[in-house]
Amino acid sequence: MTTSSNPAYPAGTIITGKWRKSRFVIRRVLGQGANGIVYLVQKAGYRGLYALKMGYDTLDLQSEINVLTSLQSQRKSQDLLKENVKSPFLLEVDDFKDRNKDIPFYVMRYIEGSALHLFIRKRGSEWIGLTGLRLLEKLRGLHQMGFVFGDLKPENVLVSEYGRVELIDYGGVSTIGRSVKQFTEWYDRGYWNAGSRTGDEAYDLFAFAILMIQLLDEQALKEAAKQQLPQTRNTAELLSLIQRKTSLKPYSSWLRKAVLGEFANSQQALMMWKEQIYAPAIVGKLPGKTPRWLKSAFAFSIVILCFAVCLAFFL
Numbered sequence: 001m002t003t004s005s006n007p008a009y010p011a012g013t014i015i016t017g018k019w020r021k022s023r024f025v026i027r028r029v030l031g032q033g034a035n036g037i038v039y040l041v042q043k044a045g046y047r048g049l050y051a052l053k054m055g056y057d058t059l060d061l062q063s064e065i066n067v068l069t070s071l072q073s074q075r076k077s078q079d080l081l082k083e084n085v086k087s088p089f090l091l092e093v094d095d096f097k098d099r100n101k102d103i104p105f106y107v108m109r110y111i112e113g114s115a116l117h118l119f120i121r122k123r124g125s126e127w128i129g130l131t132g133l134r135l136l137e138k139l140r141g142l143h144q145m146g147f148v149f150g151d152l153k154p155e156n157v158l159v160s161e162y163g164r165v166e167l168i169d170y171g172g173v174s175t176i177g178r179s180v181k182q183f184t185e186w187y188d189r190g191y192w193n194a195g196s197r198t199g200d201e202a203y204d205l206f207a208f209a210i211l212m213i214q215l216l217d218e219q220a221l222k223e224a225a226k227q228q229l230p231q232t233r234n235t236a237e238l239l240s241l242i243q244r245k246t247s248l249k250p251y252s253s254w255l256r257k258a259v260l261g262e263f264a265n266s267q268q269a270l271m272m273w274k275e276q277i278y279a280p281a282i283v284g285k286l287p288g289k290t291p292r293w294l295k296s297a298f299a300f301s302i303v304i305l306c307f308a309v310c311l312a313f314f315l
């Protein structure tokens, strides 16, 4: 979506960096938000695709760039250089001179996937265990680096065909202990009068819990949000629907702890999710079908096992 005040550049436009002189060819618009327009681009002379974000405000963009720079150096230190070369968190930062004004932009890796809610709508709630686990791993990674994601919502989580999860839009990221910079009502702890807007690990875990409730029973969440006045809104209604709703029952112990801010940290939350939600989902103990890929992987491993046994017998 583009607006007339911020018209998008058409496909084929070449964006040349004012300082570094790199050239990027616009393929199409990937999306537009409050902070800028994101384009799918190809670096001139290269095959790889990237996402290029043009910001409206240099300062807003700069804080996103700072986070991406930290992620980039963290990844380097984790010895993931191979993948790093292919898909850097941050490729380039520059300005684009358009007529009389300079427009700041940065180039990041392109993430191919659909927003979490659309992925779950299409593939089914049996994918919640796996995608939730992957998302919690991403959040824990950020927390371990001293950051809080802040604006966690389904639109900011992209899921690939195979359930790989990536966070996008680092505009809401803040340092632990500082005020959360950007948030969206439903997912915000302050909106439910459930705690402050100071960024801590529990802030993201609260938003994660709301996101899961939304994926499992959006109607119930809507009603809970609507029932109370802003000044009287509290977590009682949330806790009650976590207990009442059949669809939420398998997740209730985890959700309750996250809503009440009872997890010591996101590592603990991740471990509990793994043991109580992800593992039972794998063996089909959670409601819903076991994902088809898991059944195929299981069938494949049985075939391999039989083959190995036969081979051992005949040799």
Ligand SMILES: Nc1ncnc2c1ncn2[C@@H]1O[C@H](COP(=O)(O)OP(=O)(O)OP(=O)(O)O)[C@@H](O)[C@H]1O
Residues within 6 Å of the ligand: 030, 031, 032, 033, 034, 035, 036, 037, 038, 051, 108, 109, 110, 111, 112, 155, 168, 169, 170, 171
């Ligand atoms: N790295 C990426 N790879 C693929 N698509 C992306 C990427 N980054 C952003 N997008 C797309 O562009 C859209 C807008 O990007 P982004 O959320 O960063 O903008 P924003 O102005 O910060 O938005 P908001 O108003 O939600 O804060 C996203 O919803 C997504 O569809």
